[in-house]
Amino acid sequence: MTATESPTADISRSPAGNPLGFGRMVRKEDARFVRGQGHYVDDVNLPNMLHSAILRSSYAHARIVSIDTSAAEAHPKVKAVITGKILEALNLAWIPTLSGDVVSVLATDKVRFQGQEVAYVVAEDEYSARDALELIEVEYEPLPVVIDAKHALDPDAAIIRDDLEGRTDNKIYDWEAGDAAACDEVFANADVVVAEDIIYPRVHPAPMETCGSVAYMDKVTGKLTIWSTTQAPHAHRTIYALVAGLPEHKIQVISPDIGGGFGNKVGIYPGYVLSIVGSIVTGVPVKWVEDRSENLMSTSFARDYHMHGEIAATKDGKILGLRVNVLADHGAFNGVAQPTKFPAGFFHIFTGSYDYPAAHCKVTAVYTNKALGGVAYACSFRITEAVYFVERMVDCLAFELKADPAELRMKNLLRPEQFPYMSPTGWEYDSGDYPRALTEAMRIAGYDELRKEQAERRAAAAQPDADPAAPLMGIGLSFFTEGVGAGPRKHMDILGLGMADGCELRVHPTGKAQLRLSVQTQGQGHETTFAQIVSHVIGLPPEDIEVIHGDTDNTPFGLGTYGSRSTPVSGAAAAVAAQRIKDKAKVIAAAALECSVDDLEWEHGRWFVKGDPTQGKTIAEIAMAAHSSLELPEGVEGHLDASVVYNPPNLTYPFGAYICVVDIDPQTGAVKVRRFIAVDDCGPRINPMIVEGQVHGGLADGIGMALMEVIAFDSDGNNLGGSFMDYLLPTSMECPSWELGETVTPSPHHPIGVKGVGESATVGSPPAVVNAVLDALQIRQADMPFTPAVVWRALQGRVLRPDLAIE
Amino acid sequence: MRVTVNVNGAETSAEVESRLLLVHYLRNTLGLTGTHWGCDTSNCGACTVWLDGVAAKSCTMLAAMADGRDVRTVEGLETEAGLDAVQEGFVEEHGLQCGFCTPGMMMVARALLDRDPDPDEATIREAISGNLCRCTGYENIVRAVRWAATHEAAARIAEEASV
Numbered sequence: 001m002t003a004t005e006s007p008t009a010d011i012s013r014s015p016a017g018n019p020l021g022f023g024r025m026v027r028k029e030d031a032r033f034v035r036g037q038g039h040y041v042d043d044v045n046l047p048n049m050l051h052s053a054i055l056r057s058s059y060a061h062a063r064i065v066s067i068d069t070s071a072a073e074a075h076p077k078v079k080a081v082i083t084g085k086i087l088e089a090l091n092l093a094w095i096p097t098l099s100g101d102v103v104s105v106l107a108t109d110k111v112r113f114q115g116q117e118v119a120y121v122v123a124e125d126e127y128s129a130r131d132a133l134e135l136i137e138v139e140y141e142p143l144p145v146v147i148d149a150k151h152a153l154d155p156d157a158a159i160i161r162d163d164l165e166g167r168t169d170n171k172i173y174d175w176e177a178g179d180a181a182a183c184d185e186v187f188a189n190a191d192v193v194v195a196e197d198i199i200y201p202r203v204h205p206a207p208m209e210t211c212g213s214v215a216y217m218d219k220v221t222g223k224l225t226i227w228s229t230t231q232a233p234h235a236h237r238t239i240y241a242l243v244a245g246l247p248e249h250k251i252q253v254i255s256p257d258i259g260g261g262f263g264n265k266v267g268i269y270p271g272y273v274l275s276i277v278g279s280i281v282t283g284v285p286v287k288w289v290e291d292r293s294e295n296l297m298s299t300s301f302a303r304d305y306h307m308h309g310e311i312a313a314t315k316d317g318k319i320l321g322l323r324v325n326v327l328a329d330h331g332a333f334n335g336v337a338q339p340t341k342f343p344a345g346f347f348h349i350f351t352g353s354y355d356y357p358a359a360h361c362k363v364t365a366v367y368t369n370k371a372l373g374g375v376a377y378a379c380s381f382r383i384t385e386a387v388y389f390v391e392r393m394v395d396c397l398a399f400e401l402k403a404d405p406a407e408l409r410m411k412n413l414l415r416p417e418q419f420p421y422m423s424p425t426g427w428e429y430d431s432g433d434y435p436r437a438l439t440e441a442m443r444i445a446g447y448d449e450l451r452k453e454q455a456e457r458r459a460a461a462a463q464p465d466a467d468p469a470a471p472l473m474g475i476g477l478s479f480f481t482e483g484v485g486a487g488p489r490k491h492m493d494i495l496g497l498g499m500a501d502g503c504e505l506r507v508h509p510t511g512k513a514q515l516r517l518s519v520q521t522q523g524q525g526h527e528t529t530f531a532q533i534v535s536h537v538i539g540l541p542p543e544d545i546e547v548i549h550g551d552t553d554n555t556p557f558g559l560g561t562y563g564s565r566s567t568p569v570s571g572a573a574a575a576v577a578a579q580r581i582k583d584k585a586k587v588i589a590a591a592a593l594e595c596s597v598d599d600l601e602w603e604h605g606r607w608f609v610k611g612d613p614t615q616g617k618t619i620a621e622i623a624m625a626a627h628s629s630l631e632l633p634e635g636v637e638g639h640l641d642a643s644v645v646y647n648p649p650n651l652t653y654p655f656g657a658y659i660c661v662v663d664i665d666p667q668t669g670a671v672k673v674r675r676f677i678a679v680d681d682c683g684p685r686i687n688p689m690i691v692e693g694q695v696h697g698g699l700a701d702g703i704g705m706a707l708m709e710v711i712a713f714d715s716d717g718n719n720l721g722g723s724f725m726d727y728l729l730p731t732s733m734e735c736p737s738w739e740l741g742e743t744v745t746p747s748p749h750h751p752i753g754v755k756g757v758g759e760s761a762t763v764g765s766p767p768a769v770v771n772a773v774l775d776a777l778q779i780r781q782a783d784m785p786f787t788p789a790v791v792w793r794a795l796q797g798r799v800l801r802p803d804l805a806i807e
Numbered sequence: 808m809r810v811t812v813n814v815n816g817a818e819t820s821a822e823v824e825s826r827l828l829l830v831h832y833l834r835n836t837l838g839l840t841g842t843h844w845g846c847d848t849s850n851c852g853a854c855t856v857w858l859d860g861v862a863a864k865s866c867t868m869l870a871a872m873a874d875g876r877d878v879r880t881v882e883g884l885e886t887e888a889g890l891d892a893v894q895e896g897f898v899e900e901h902g903l904q905c906g907f908c909t910p911g912m913m914m915v916a917r918a919l920l921d922r923d924p925d926p927d928e929a930t931i932r933e934a935i936s937g938n939l940c941r942c943t944g945y946e947n948i949v950r951a952v953r954w955a956a957t958h959e960a961a962a963r964i965a966e967e968a969s970v
Contacts, residue, residue: 026898030898033903033906034894034897034898034903035841035882035885036881038909040843042843043834045838206941207905207907208845208851208905208907208908209843258905260941291847292847292851523903523905523906525904689901693942696946697941697943701941723848725850731935732936732948733932737928
């Protein structure tokens with residue numbers, strides 16, 4: 001009796017006990033991480049390596065009068081001091097951003113935000129490099145600042161980008177989507193129109209590992225190797241080639257283990273370029289690693305959207321239209337990383353999960369004296385802002401109509417038979433069953449009981465002998481639709497690079513496989529999940545499939561991991577590659593078994609003769625045959641390899657229903673999240689354990705953004721969130737034990753039906769928390785983060801603008 | 808100045824600048840890169856090690872302050888008998904994603920279980936509240952510590968039964 005015929009053997013499990021395909025499986029990568037053997041950029045140490053540090057501007061806007069580096073150069077351990085003037089001579093003082101602008105590597109004319117790069121020191125050790133920064137004398141002439149985006153277009157506002165020829169104001173662009181005239185008509189005739197100002201404040205992805213690089217330019221071979229904290233190693237390689245004029249085949253970008261990305265590590269930072277310059281100048285490897293303040297003050301922030309919205313509805317709560325004007329604060333340089341065609345990212349998916357025909361958005365982007373960025377922090381190219389906006393507006397409508405927010409949502413959700421659904425702003429939602437997800441969330445939450453408890457508490461609080469310390473209970477909902485997995489390449493590119501991703505699968509003679517990916521993990525577990533995808537298709541055990549990624553010399557080209565695109569794009573590439581292997585294996589099996597291809601049937605990782613299962617070949621046996629002297633049919637090459645470039649036909653549209661329950665201390669304003677229920681639908685789950693982990697992390701992001709995270713500025717442009725003492729992140733104490741549920745609606749166009757999920761919870765959770773807080777306070781609108789001070793002020797009827805320390 | 812520190816049971820000694828932080832002594836002088844640096848301000852806990860058996864943040868301590876004392880790092884968790892139960896728990900319960908906070912989290916968790924072998928969820932949450940994680944939302948870290956507590960309790964019972 002063979003193992004597969006044994007009544008006790010689980011044929012869905014590998015010899016190591018792993019699922020052959022989908023299912024819970026502990027992660028392959030954990031073996032090194034729990035031993036402290038992860039290999040992050042700061043762990044890279046090369047012979048003769050030097051260290052470096054960046055001098056940053058203390059002003060938000062100032063002309064540079066002079067820079068004196070002589071004392072720093074005289075420091076005995078300093079090897080090089082580099083200023084913008086030196087870079088100008090190399091034509092490297094400015095580099096292109098990912099959105100058609102330029103950004104300075106080291107400031108030459110003036111500084112435009114606090115924390116901007118001004119000078120660079122290479123020294124024998126990091127301490128000496130930082131000592132030398134203190135020895136550089138910079139004379140500044142302070143200029144008026146533009147901090148509040150609402151005043152960036154004032155006639156007397158200082159012109160930030162006078163480096164750009166012909167600039168007379170601070171506007172970057174106007175952009176619109178939808179049908180303004182249709183909206184005008186709907187809004188003019190609606191029973192109810194609710195208007196509201198909503199800010200999604202500036203926040204920061206703040207991965208636990210800051211950004212850094214180690215660059216080595218080998219003068220003999222002419223090869224540049226750069227280890228860097230990048231989510232997109234191939235795109236970086238091409239950009240280095242374009243920017244520095246280096247030959248692309250002699251650039252190797254290695255993205256080793258990355259300590260969290262969340263969009264913070266998509267762009268190219270001056271520090272990476274400077275480490276390359278440092279290595280070219282000194283001839284040895286140079287390491288640059290920023291500290292936490294540098295990370296928070298100078299690397300890609302997220303959001304900073306100031307929205308004025310209007311929602312129109314019938315008096316019984318049928319939504320008729322939604323429109324919004326957005327003022328987008330992009331900071332001092334337009335450095336957003338997003339598909340070229342969409343300057344406001346995917347914000348125009350703001351119609352959300354509801355059925356109504358009229359929608360319009362207009363986005364005006366402006367320069368301010370703040371750091372650049374905007375598209376980051378697991379935002380799915382600004383779908384976070386879109387979902388926050390629509391979910392707040394729906395709650396504002398419920399507030400005005402005195403309607404239950406769950407009932408109002410249920411009444412307006414798209415119905416399953418409407419899919420594929422073409423949204424009023426041009427998105428084709430691939431699949432969904434929204435009412436089922438909301439019903440499931442309400443079931444898990446015990447929604448009716450929660451509302452009953454809330455009514456009882458409110459009644460008790462209205463009594464004359466009420467306890468003044470009794471917590472205020474709030475229940476908040478959100479329903480989100482995401483669109484993830486960019487391309488298709490004809491619609492989506494970054495800096496001209498079409499968003500399609502390569503993948504190579506090679507089955508070795510003994511039946512062990514290597515899968516090479518263009519995408520790169522920052523903790524998502526690619527080494528495990530992608531092995532499971534291949535296992536699902538060809539039946540090899542996941543432990544026999546090695547996933548290789550994060551090294552441009554050893555992987556095919558592709559755009560990288562952000563916008564939840566790894567599984568929708570590269571996951572599809574891996575599935576297609578595996579399918580090609582399976583198809584080729586069939587031909588080889590037929591040759592080996594001396595039968596017709598049509599006589600073969602597939603089951604459990606082997607091709608066998610129909611009606612005679614003993615006559616068959618496993619993939620491992622076929623791999624050996626493919627490499628042997630077996631005569632193959634005409635036109636069939638030997639070996640068992642496949643190479644794919646996957647161009648997604650559409651985005652995948654995961655969705656979910658979230659419910660948050662909070663208790664607020666009326667005497668301190670402190671918000672306690674009592675419960676959080678999250679029902680996610682991302683299609684079939686390849687590894688449910690990993691999917692749940694992705695959701696957990698995003699839910700914590702929602703707590704953070706709703707309750708504590710904000711990068712605020714004072715009137716001089718000083719960044720008030722420049723350390724973890726000031727920029728607060730949620731800890732284990734603020735997070736509840738998450739209650740998860742799921743529904744499964746496969747994507748019709750993805751080869752294995754799956755949808756991206758990495759950012760779903762970050763996108764979907766902030767409005768649920770905010771809606772809960774405002775429900776507790778019984779206030780229609782106030783802006784997050786709901787720190788105790790903000791809640792307290794709201795309770796006093798004086799709503800605070802949390803993004804500025806200006807009143 | 809010269810510092811002598813017992814790290815994971817082995818004596819280490821080096822001539823260092825008096826201002827050298829303990830985290831840099833471990834990472835750069837000794838090459839023990841499992842201990843990470845994340846924030847400078849004692850907020851994130853990625854640098855957490857043990858100092859004489861107590862969890863401490865090595866980014867805000869001088870190497871000199873560890874002179875003559877015992878330090879334990881993530882590299883000292885695994886023994887010849889295998890992975891520590893805390894390490895196994897983090898794997899089994901998916902208590903890590905990017906892995907950057909994990910060494911500090913595990914050092915705190917090990918210290919907790921040594922003083923309280925059966926902590927409830929609230930106790931675990933309080934114990935790890937000085938360590939930040941951006942990936943897991945903490946849920947699976949709590950489960951990982953519970954996993955370790957449960958398996959160590961089972962191992963103790965089995966050991967007692969066999970005596």
